[in-house]
Every structure is written in structure tokens, then in C-alpha cells.
Amino acid sequence: MNYEFFIAKRIIGSKAYKSSVSAPIIKIGIAAIAIGIVVMLIAIATGIGLQQKIRDKVVAFNGHVTITNFDSNVSDESEIPISIHQDFYPEFKNIDGIRHVQATATKFGVIRTATDFEGVVLKGVGSDYDWRYFKEFLIEGRLPDYSGEMSNEVLISKYLANRLQFKLDESFQTVFKKESIDEMPFLRAFKIVGIYNSGFKELDEKFVMGDIRHVQRLNKWDEDQVGNFEVFIDDFKQIEAKGMEIYQNIPSDLDATTVEQKYISIFEWIKIFDNNTYGIIGIMILVAGINMITALLVLILERTQMIGILKALGSNNWSIRKVFLYNATYLIGLGLFWGNLIGLGMLLAQKYLGLVPLNPEVYYVSEAPVYLNLDYVLLLNLGTFIVCLLMLLIPSVIITKISPVKAMRFD
Numbered sequence: 001m002n003y004e005f006f007i008a009k010r011i012i013g014s015k016a017y018k019s020s021v022s023a024p025i026i027k028i029g030i031a032a033i034a035i036g037i038v039v040m041l042i043a044i045a046t047g048i049g050l051q052q053k054i055r056d057k058v059v060a061f062n063g064h065v066t067i068t069n070f071d072s073n074v075s076d077e078s079e080i081p082i083s084i085h086q087d088f089y090p091e092f093k094n095i096d097g098i099r100h101v102q103a104t105a106t107k108f109g110v111i112r113t114a115t116d117f118e119g120v121v122l123k124g125v126g127s128d129y130d131w132r133y134f135k136e137f138l139i140e141g142r143l144p145d146y147s148g149e150m151s152n153e154v155l156i157s158k159y160l161a162n163r164l165q166f167k168l169d170e171s172f173q174t175v176f177k178k179e180s181i182d183e184m185p186f187l188r189a190f191k192i193v194g195i196y197n198s199g200f201k202e203l204d205e206k207f208v209m210g211d212i213r214h215v216q217r218l219n220k221w222d223e224d225q226v227g228n229f230e231v232f233i234d235d236f237k238q239i240e241a242k243g244m245e246i247y248q249n250i251p252s253d254l255d256a257t258t259v260e261q262k263y264i265s266i267f268e269w270i271k272i273f274d275n276n277t278y279g280i281i282g283i284m285i286l287v288a289g290i291n292m293i294t295a296l297l298v299l300i301l302e303r304t305q306m307i308g309i310l311k312a313l314g315s316n317n318w319s320i321r322k323v324f325l326y327n328a329t330y331l332i333g334l335g336l337f338w339g340n341l342i343g344l345g346m347l348l349a350q351k352y353l354g355l356v357p358l359n360p361e362v363y364y365v366s367e368a369p370v371y372l373n374l375d376y377v378l379l380l381n382l383g384t385f386i387v388c389l390l391m392l393l394i395p396s397v398i399i400t401k402i403s404p405v406k407a408m409r410f411d
Helices: 003-013 023-062 132-137 158-164 212-220 236-248 264-302 304-312 319-351 374-392 392-402 404-409
Strands: 065-069 098-112 117-125 138-141 153-157 171-176 188-198 206-213 230-235 253-258
Touching: 003 319, 023 230, 023 264, 023 319, 023 374, 065 098, 098 212, 117 158, 117 171, 117 212, 132 138, 153 158, 153 404, 188 206, 188 212, 206 212, 230 236, 236 253, 264 304, 264 319, 264 374, 264 392, 304 319, 319 374, 319 392, 374 392
Parallel strands: 117 206, 153 188
Antiparallel strands: 065 230, 065 253, 098 117, 098 171, 098 230, 138 188, 153 206, 171 188
């Protein structure tokens, strides 16, 4: 029979315990843990969610790793073609963790209307293009189909459609320059079959998705020549290692650039979220721990006579400390239960109802994204429980200082 647990259980279940002087302080301690868990869950879920959303938006336009010619071209236009007859295309057979490889090409152009014009980049894609990201971005119409003959169908952003007053199924003309400035430019007509909105203005204002064969014809390339290859990997955490591995397994005249290297400022910015999250977790656990220490001290002082009686009956200091630590474990568990119930409820409401909006010009998303994973929820609860319990070992030392004779006289 674990008598320490038995005594702790009797203390918790007694009416005197619930109406004692320490009751309000204990409730405050439980509330502090619950609020701390709510704040930490929200910080982690929204922080990781925002990182993933921004990352996915950038990856949608570039892939995880881009294979290009080894030259000094830093523009968005493909200048020197690459043959599609490569060992790594259409599948990277000698590297694990590669999900997909697709060929693309880009060309600068100017959309011209009767009243306005706008500079854009026509991103040419083929039948091998993975549209999974753009399915999420699509707000009107459908995705274009380039599996048959050369198509004039394009996917345009909501930003460009609003700016140029375009509507679904409307056609427009785009001007492309020739190699010589003395020659008349190329003129191509395209039809809008879909409108997307990634929320990433820097990319939405630039890219129009079209048939890669238009870019090949405009650049006078052969059918087996493309501008670059976009590589998608299974695990983003391995992007640096996979980028180096890809670089080592492609011809020496080609270069491999990860999306982190290409958009270094954006990825440095979202890494700051990790520091903020760690800071919030540390502060919340410290506040919850201090509140529980206060509650336990008051509980010990309130039970001074009981401590004296237990010592007089032969209980050692550690045994009596265990009684109060069992009690504290119950209180911490109660705080964790309510914190998880409220926190996860709020996160699920945000995930499925989108109650909290964000400014897309600042955060690149229109509502706070939520990432829920059982692993980090369990780890957070376990970590909070252990840290709070370890912190409570400190105030329980006061039990060793209590004299049985003085304690039984204590009133």
C-alpha cells in the first residue's frame, strides 16, 4: 500500500481542502499552467504552420532544388537551354528522397491591353508538371492541360487579373522581344482558364503559367531543350544535404540551387519564428512553475500540523515530501488537461473556420495557419509536467526544516 499516495488522495478529496485558505491560490496555479499550455500550443502550431505555408508557396514556384546552367545569369529568364536527355530526368534513380523532377522554362514578356500593360514572366511547363501546390491556390476556373498539342491556355494570378481587369475565359496578347532590338517583337495570344492566388505578392505579380512549347518556339529551341529542372524532395529538413547530393550527381556544366539559397532573406525571416516560439515556451513554463511553487508553499504551511504528526509517527522527510508532490502532480495534471482542452479547441476552430485573419502583404497568408501534430503536443505536455515537478522539489525542502514538536503546536 502506497500510503503517501493514499494520504495525498484523501487531502485532495476532503471538503476542508476545497474550502481552505490555499484553495484560491491553488486555482490560480492550475489556471497559470492551463494558460501557459494554451499560449505554448498556439505559439508552436501557428509558428510552424506559418513557416510551412510560406515555404510551400515559394517551393510551388521554384521546387526545392533548381538545376540550371552554370553561368552568371541571375534573372528569371531562361537564356541558355539544357537538353532534357539527362541521367536524372525524368527520375533521379541514384538519389533517395527525390519525389519528382520536372522541366520548365521562363520568358519575359509584356501583357498589353487597350488601356494598360504589365511586365510578366511566362513560366512554361509541360505534361510532367506537378500541379499539387497550385490546386490549393486555385480560386477560379481550372488548371491548364498541356498533355496534347501546343495550348494557349494559361493560369494567371488574381493580382494580375485585378490589375489588368481580366476575367475567366478572357483572351489577352503578350509581347515578347526578339534577339535583335531592330526586329519586330513576337506577339502571342493566350486564354485564361484559371485564376490562382498564392497570397505571395512578390510571385503573384510576376508569373503566368503557360505551355513550355511557347517558350521553346520563342527562343528557337528544339523540343528536347528546356530552361531548367525543378526537383522536389520528400523531407524539407534535408534540403541542404539533398541540394549538395544533387549537385554532386549532375554534369559539371550544371548548377544546383536550393530554394533557401535563392530566397535567403525570406527563409532567414521565418527562422526567427523559432526563436520567438522558444522564448514563449520558456517564459510560460517559468511563470507556471513559479505559481505552482507558491501554491505548494501555501499548502505546506497550511498542513504544518499534519507534517508534525506524520514525523512523530515515524515518517521520514522524503516520504512526507512525496505526499505533497503527489498532490502537486494532480494539480499540474489538472492544469494540463484544461490547457489542452482549451488550446486544441481554439486551434481546431482556427484550422477549420479561419477565425483569425492576417495581413497577406506582411505574412504572405490571409489567415493564421495551424499545424497540428500529436508528437509536439505530447512532448510539450511531458516537458511542462517534468519541469514543473522538478521546480516543486525546491519548495518541498522546507518540510525537512519543520520540527515535529513545534509543528504540532502550530496554529
